[in-house]
Amino acid sequence: MDERRVNRVRFRAWRRGFREADLILGPFADRRAPSMSEAELDRFERLLEESDHDIYSWILGAAPTPPQFDDALMAELRAVSAP
Numbered sequence: 001m002d003e004r005r006v007n008r009v010r011f012r013a014w015r016r017g018f019r020e021a022d023l024i025l026g027p028f029a030d031r032r033a034p035s036m037s038e039a040e041l042d043r044f045e046r047l048l049e050e051s052d053h054d055i056y057s058w059i060l061g062a063a064p065t066p067p068q069f070d071d072a073l074m075a076e077l078r079a080v081s082a083p
Helices: 003-014 019-035 038-048 052-060 072-081
Strands: none
Touching (some): 003 038, 019 052
Protein backbone atom coordinates (compact mmCIF):
# COMPACT_ATOMS: atom_id res chain seq x y z
CA MET A 1 0.00 0.00 0.00
CA ASP A 2 1.28 3.45 -0.90
CA GLU A 3 1.02 5.36 2.37
CA ARG A 4 1.49 8.71 0.61
CA ARG A 5 -1.50 8.00 -1.61
CA VAL A 6 -3.65 7.04 1.37
CA ASN A 7 -2.63 10.22 3.20
CA ARG A 8 -3.38 12.33 0.11
CA VAL A 9 -6.85 10.75 -0.17
CA ARG A 10 -7.52 11.36 3.51
CA PHE A 11 -6.41 15.00 3.17
CA ARG A 12 -8.68 15.54 0.16
CA ALA A 13 -11.64 13.93 1.95
CA TRP A 14 -11.29 16.27 4.94
CA ARG A 15 -10.73 19.49 3.01
CA ARG A 16 -13.62 19.66 0.62
CA GLY A 17 -14.77 23.22 1.21
CA PHE A 18 -18.27 22.09 2.17
CA ARG A 19 -18.35 21.23 5.87
CA GLU A 20 -21.18 18.72 5.64
CA ALA A 21 -19.23 16.71 3.05
CA ASP A 22 -16.05 16.99 5.15
CA LEU A 23 -17.84 15.47 8.13
CA ILE A 24 -18.91 12.42 6.13
CA LEU A 25 -15.97 11.90 3.80
CA GLY A 26 -13.18 12.72 6.27
CA PRO A 27 -13.98 10.16 8.97
CA PHE A 28 -14.84 7.62 6.29
CA ALA A 29 -11.43 8.09 4.65
CA ASP A 30 -9.65 7.95 8.02
CA ARG A 31 -11.29 4.63 8.79
CA ARG A 32 -11.38 2.97 5.37
CA ALA A 33 -8.63 4.37 3.13
CA PRO A 34 -5.77 2.50 4.86
CA SER A 35 -7.46 -0.83 4.10
CA MET A 36 -8.76 -0.02 0.61
CA SER A 37 -7.50 -1.94 -2.38
CA GLU A 38 -5.92 -0.04 -5.26
CA ALA A 39 -9.21 -0.33 -7.18
CA GLU A 40 -11.20 1.04 -4.24
CA LEU A 41 -8.77 3.94 -3.87
CA ASP A 42 -9.16 4.63 -7.60
CA ARG A 43 -12.96 4.75 -7.22
CA PHE A 44 -12.78 6.93 -4.11
CA GLU A 45 -10.40 9.37 -5.82
CA ARG A 46 -12.74 9.60 -8.81
CA LEU A 47 -15.61 10.34 -6.44
CA LEU A 48 -13.57 13.06 -4.72
CA GLU A 49 -13.19 14.81 -8.08
CA GLU A 50 -16.94 15.48 -8.13
CA SER A 51 -18.74 18.49 -6.68
CA ASP A 52 -19.16 18.46 -2.90
CA HIS A 53 -22.84 19.30 -3.19
CA ASP A 54 -23.40 16.48 -5.68
CA ILE A 55 -21.61 13.93 -3.51
CA TYR A 56 -23.54 15.06 -0.46
CA SER A 57 -26.86 14.81 -2.33
CA TRP A 58 -26.01 11.33 -3.60
CA ILE A 59 -25.04 10.11 -0.14
CA LEU A 60 -28.25 11.46 1.40
CA GLY A 61 -30.37 10.18 -1.48
CA ALA A 62 -31.59 13.69 -2.27
CA ALA A 63 -30.48 13.26 -5.90
CA PRO A 64 -30.03 10.16 -8.02
CA THR A 65 -26.51 8.78 -7.96
CA PRO A 66 -24.93 8.46 -11.41
CA PRO A 67 -24.37 4.81 -12.33
CA GLN A 68 -20.57 5.14 -12.25
CA PHE A 69 -20.75 6.05 -8.55
CA ASP A 70 -23.65 3.83 -7.49
CA ASP A 71 -21.53 1.02 -6.10
CA ALA A 72 -20.39 -0.62 -2.86
CA LEU A 73 -18.36 2.45 -1.93
CA MET A 74 -21.45 4.68 -2.12
CA ALA A 75 -23.42 2.09 -0.12
CA GLU A 76 -20.76 2.29 2.62
CA LEU A 77 -20.90 6.09 2.60
CA ARG A 78 -24.67 5.98 2.90
CA ALA A 79 -24.46 3.51 5.77
CA VAL A 80 -22.07 5.65 7.80
CA SER A 81 -24.14 8.80 7.26
CA ALA A 82 -27.51 7.22 8.06
CA PRO A 83 -29.20 8.70 11.14
